[in-house]
Amino acid sequence: MRGRAAEPSVLVITCLDDATADVVIEELNRRGVPVVRLDPGDFPEHVTANASFDCSGMGGTMRTQTRTVELGAVRSVYWRRPSPYTAAPDLDEQDGRWCVDQARYGLGGILAALPHAHYVNHPWRNRDAEYKPAQLATAARCGLHVPPTLITNDPVQARQFATEYAPVLYKPLWNSDYIGPDERARTVWIEDVAPQAIDAGVSRTAHLFQQRVRKTADIRMTVVADQQFAVRIDGSPGVDWRRHYDALTYTPIETPPDVIKGVHAYLDAFGLIYGAFDFGLGADGRWWLYECNPNGQWAWFPDAICQPITTALADELQHPGERA
Structure with a gap:
């Protein structure tokens, strides 16, 4: 299906390699529901945005390489795993950073303000x-069981916690992209940590330690x-x-x-x-x-x-x- 969708569309915000989004899109296609897949990382090379604003609100269109969608005709948004905003490779570092910021607050702002859309989930709520600190505090308030947890950059407190609540795990607070010396992507896994293994490196940033269930x-x-x-x-x-x-x-x-x-x-x-x-x-x-x-x-x-x-x-x- 090419061209402008005649019916209210579902907008799926994700990267190309996303098996989870793929199966949802396949199901919506099977039902005959118009779907537009869009990756903010393709902007501006492969995505064109035209959003207008006046006293009546927001209107306009969003165009990918294969679809055009009316901004006011998006019934719902599945916000999955978009790629980071990018800049043209021929720009210097400062200009590239400026363009990325403009894309994030421009295109990102449009995608977060679609006038009639139901978000699963809204990107700002995501x-x-x-x-994780907000997750744990909220979970406790909601009556869920939360294992004893410490977030700290103090090695002394970390060692005391690991001694008192052994066995204890270390968990990253965010899964940052990390490229090793061999140019391969690395993952920081959840691991057991002994008190004697906690050293001054803890002082360099926030660390999460949690009693192992x-x-x-x-x-x-x-x-x-x-x-x-x-x-x-x-x-x-x-x-x-x-x-x-x-x-x-x-x-x-x-x-x-x-x-x-x-x-x-x-x-x-x-x-x-x-x-x-x-x-x-x-x-x-x-x-x-x-x-x-x-x-x-x-x-x-x-x-x-x-x-x-x-x-x-x-x-x-x-x-x-x-x-x-």
Whole structure:
């Protein structure tokens, strides 16, 4: 389907390589719902924006290489994993930085202000909910169980915490891009940390230390509006199950009523429609919250688990704001 969409469209904001967005787009296409996929990282080379403003509000169009969408005719936005804003390679560093800032506040501002759109989730709500200190504080207020956690740049306090609450994990506060000397991308994984391993390097920035839950399994709980999809994850030989996908088994499970109440209070507190919650299932049966990714992926699950989540998201985007 080329050209201007005649019906209200779903706008999917993401990069090219996004399997999670792919399955939602496929489902919307199957239903005949007009979809426009747009990556802000393609601006301005492959994306053209024309937004006008007057006393009646905002109007105009957004054009990619294959689609044109009326800004006032976007029924919903699935904000997934956009690429960073970029500048033309022939610009010097200062000019390039200026252009990137203008793109972020110009195009980014347009995409965040679409007049009739239902956002899953709004990018500013995603941003607010990405800070782990805010996540943990909000989760506790919402009645969810939070493991003892310390965020610090004080090595002495870190060692004391690691001694008192052993075993303790270190977790990055943000998954920054990191390129090693071999030019390969590196990932900072969640790892056990002993008190004696904590040195003066802690003083160079903020570090998150958390008591390791004595767990029997991990749980990924994906929430779409009023629906929740909890999956028990077994088989991880290490503390970070993301390193061992091939060894894992997945089992859909029921969610305790107190956890349902807590996660929906949490989403409401941040103004989110969608959230991917990670829990540890304690030996005592408690669900201990590690974090909530407001933009988390789920397409690696087997089809039997993946399809209901796909359906729920497509329903939310096709019929904005309607609850099951």
